[in-house]
Amino acid sequence: MKNTVKLKIKSTFAKNLRAGFPLINKEAVLNLKGNVEEGSTLELVDESGAFLGKGYFGQQNKGIGWVLSRQQQEEFDEKFFEKKFKQAIEGRKTLFNDPETTAFRVFNGEGDGIGGLTIDYFDGYYLINWYSEGIYHFKNLVVQALTNIADYKGLYEKKRFAEQGTYIEDDDFIAGERAPIPLIVKENGMNFAVYLNESAMVGIFLDQRDVRKTIRDKYSKGKNVLNTFSYTGAFSVAAAVGGATKTTSVDVANRSKSKTIEQFSINEIDYEAQDIIVEDVFNYFKYAVRKNLLFDLVILDPPSYARSKKNTFSAAKDYPDLLEKAIRITEKDGVIVASTNASNFGMDKFKGFIEKAFKQTGDKYKILEEFRLPSDFKTINNFKEGNYLKVVFIKKLT
Template sequence: MKKEITIKIKSHFDNKIAKGYPLIEKEMLVDTSKLNQEGTVVKLVDSKQRFIAKGYYGRQNKGFGWVLSKKENEAIDGLFFKKKIQNAINNRLHFYQDPTTTAFRIFNGEGDGIGGLTIDYFDGYYLIQWYSEGIYAFKEEVLEAIKDIDYKGIYQKKRFASKGQYIEEDDFVTGERPDFPLIVKENGVNFAIYLNDGAMVGVFLDQREVRKTIRDHYAEGKNVLNTFSYTGAFSVFAAVGRAAKTTSVDLANRSLSKTIEQFSLNGIDYEAQDIIVEDVFKYFKYAVKKELTFDLVILDPPSFARSKKHTFSAEKDYKDLLKEAINITEKNGVIVASTNCSKFNMKKFKGFIETAFKETSGKYKILEEYSLPEDFKTIQQFKQGDYLKVVFIKKIK
């Protein structure tokens, strides 16, 4: 059993926690001096020592820990984790039964009842991601819960900070080691996955529905620009959807070989595509200078990025990024504007879009919108958890 301590919550936060807000924030706590060891179970009480909730202490960029239970006598033990994980899997059984998609999320943090923990499935292999030392203290309980399920192997990524640096390491846990790349399918398209190569495994699973939409409804015959392209997943789906040509741009040197690999896995001639290792902002200037335009432009930048000449923050700079994209999008072309920044909501994101078109004297129409797919379960009480915002925008003028 983990050590348990009692912590008082400031009076004006009582109701927030009671109504289901899952994040334990520093400013909520009357006294943090007893929080010395991450992984400690914390019993949250009001000023009259009445029970509010039970959670764990674990620091990550979002807060000091997560609420786990509203039941005072519920033990935070192996059985607790087993029930939570099994319930999450039961809610996703239809994913396991789809042979065209063999990669998806089976546990999504606070959405499934345990903040700071995610588990993804890759064709029989499970990848656990720990976002604080606090949740990592429950490693054995989580592993035992997964070991009750059929699996080929288990990997983990420790994503919590150590001396200011994220630990992005391969950590094989148990089972059999696959030959990498591990080939998985997403809506019938192949992806190469590396569970042993740092924090990024090869594809972001939260964009599954967006990629399918691009392939099925927007790509055919189009000249497509995919910026911040990572391993070229959007480009591959566009090419499978019979795009006339794709151009993938990313600053990372390895994006070239990774994108070539993904194209080749799907029988696509990568030499017929453009794969460019370049700062996206520099490429925009090049495209304007060369009078290059595109029918479909995909903008999916990280929330924060830094290159030698540019620092990009989605919260501050997305509007200007969008203006760059508008300038090289054909009339009646489409921009797929996407962000995973949790610091603003869809309403504010649409405000960026409106301002960007206004400042470029353009007109637009929103065609469709996407947020997280169903396997990335979220809860209404924690809107920050529903971080993904994607808008398909038609440039009318």
């Protein structure tokens, strides 16, 4: 076992930690000297030496580690992880018992008590996501604890802690049996193909489950739908299943076309009746304006940060301009699904972006409904950044 390192927390940060804030920021520490080993147990004290919490050292883009316990004698052993996983699985019982949904999040980092670690469930297979070398230090304990309490077909992992937060390419299989390639999972009765051992992302973003269902059930019938930054076309599938007259999926990645064709096909949708376009979304907006194309439903779910050959996009800075482009190709009385997973601003600021974009076009709008993370993506009130997803359904008024 690594040594326990005692860190003294500045008084300005100690109050938040006492209140339950789980992230340890570098600037909060008074005595961070030398090289602390990844995975070291941290004991946090205030400037007077009073105990604040225990955690681990693990550098990621958010901070240098996480508080895991408020009990000074607690050990981060197999029983500790077992208890956390039991509670998390118990909290997802409804999803485990739903035959129409076989893919969801089982453990959501600090929301379930262990920052830097998430676990997703895919029809009997568990996928562990490690976000720092520090949490990866506990791999054997985590895998054993999960094995003790969960019935699974197989275990997979994603190591997301290389320099600059990039994914480490490796064989992601850990234990049990290997999953079919692709593995077909269900979400509210829709089928999606996922690849557990292929790149950092498996083919579907589980945090948009409620949004996809809403698009399918309430906004798609008889509509001409544009899905931008479409990835593997999951929103397009939801729209087509919901009765859209046509969907257009646009993404700059070459792989998006074959992946989207696959998602349509496993849902018995004629992909040849849909448009699947490999193109920079910004270029497509220009094309749509030139051709006077208008859509009844526009889905706008860009990454927080993206770079193509000619364009760089940062949600915190560029979202109003992106939304303005979407507004211009949306029919009167049409709907825009504006979404972002940027954690560095909240819903109020996001609504400010929406207001700014509509002012720029001179159009009026009405907010129809809003979504945050689904229930399986558990969050805590003391860490607002953890509730990163913001989705707003906006009607462009006549």
